Amino acid sequence: MQPIQRRILLLGASGYVGGGLWSGLSPRHWVTGTCSSRRVAELIPIDLRDETALAALAQQGFDLVIHAAGLVDLEQCEANPPLTRDLNVRSVEVLIQALHGTSTRLVYLSSDNVFDGRLDAYTEDDPPAPLTVYGRSKVAAENLLRDSRHVVVRIPIVYGRSPFSDRFFERFRKARTLAQTDIVCTPLYLPSLAPALEQLWDYSGLLHFGGSEVMTRYTLMSRIRDALQLPTEIVPVRSAELPGGQLRPPRLILRSNRHSLSGPGLEEALADLRSMASP
Template sequence: MVVGAIKTLIIGSSGMLGSDLCKVFPDAVKFTHKDLDITSREHVLKAIREISPDVVINAAAYTDVDGCEDNQELAYEVNGNGPGNIAEACSIAGAKLVHFSTDYIFDGSKKEYAESDTPNPINVYGRSKLLGERRIIECMGDYRIIRISWLFGTHGKNFVETMLRLSREMDTVKVVNDQFGKPTYTIDLAARVKEIIELEPGIYHITNDGVCSWYEFASSIIDNVLPCTSEEFSRKAKRPKYSVLANTKTEPMRHWKEALEAYLKERNI
């Protein structure tokens, strides 16, 4: 099947990732949160039945990691039951589902995680996203769950923009140097989705190549940054020390430093 000929629905089209997915799939039907509340099973079933898409790409999520600790019910509804509603509707419509999960489903006790490793989330955000994965798998077989990490893109709040802002506002910026992962540019991720749609159903780890700490990432963005420990920089939600996703199923994407350079160029920085 030719990807360009299929009918695609993008849910969460106004978000950071969703905006870049819209560029890759310009002819897709696009839903923002105002168009579709994924926590309403009735509305999701009705919308997908009426559109009758071949592929549904779900980029809708509640991604405020610390906020999830305060709003647990919302986190489980949006990140857990919402994807389940979409999967049920896709199963009925005979549509493929592409859904985005997270590195935070792992506890950080290993240096890196393959797609087959057992999840063990240590915060509400991770647990809610893992619930979403399980709801999908319970409902259908024709899914592609893409686990992603440390996203940055031109259409939303992200670590790069936060560092640039803090660098202007403060003499020095402290960033943790004991949490490790893989920064990922939403443009590169969105482009890879076309390929994933045509691959076998299952779970995929898709990130830019290269591993770094948050401090190393920050050091590539701003000059006035100092390392600190997670204990020094207390957050409401516990973060995994290592959330490095090993991609064992597809060709690696470009290095995160190259992707960051492209992002900064896009932003005229």
């Protein structure tokens, strides 16, 4: 059954995850996307710190506001906590206030980095224990939306193509690509996120959505390189060997006790990637 067409404001459409959502949602919905410092012709430029402009845009009669913007690089967040809070937390406060009294619902994309990686797996019932400025900013934003009509969707590391910021595949253009053997996750194929959100955005509260397989980052990168016959050498490393590696929790397995959806297995995702043009 085709989803009901929605009028959507997609914040962060110029980014990696946001671009994937733009590609997936635009053919089926009326999507207005935004960009920030890197301008994209079909997107509206906006600075999340411009509270007046952000509130005015959100109040233009959308059915949904999907917040896929903000600061995500762990080292950048550690270096600038005030900016991290402005982009990842304060923007949510502004949106909540702007949408009060309207029928527009907010879908906020959060992260598995709200956890410390000590448990075998995490569901929505497990309490957050963030290790980083980034993780703490995500928890702070989630808390603003607790017990509201809005929805928070936590996602893990994401892989696949994105139209405006293809940063995942940029790693494969290097002669050598470092990949951790001690970081375990449920990687999510980016094109699966948009159709999943179409099934999840009528929920409220907190949701997890991850991939169906558990693997290390090294396994993920190696299998993609081999399947697509990419020229880079995948070099196995321990997380502590990388700059900022200590910031990454060692095991982040997202599972849900609120729904049965999950992203495709890696072989299915690789078949889809092989059907596209090579990098």
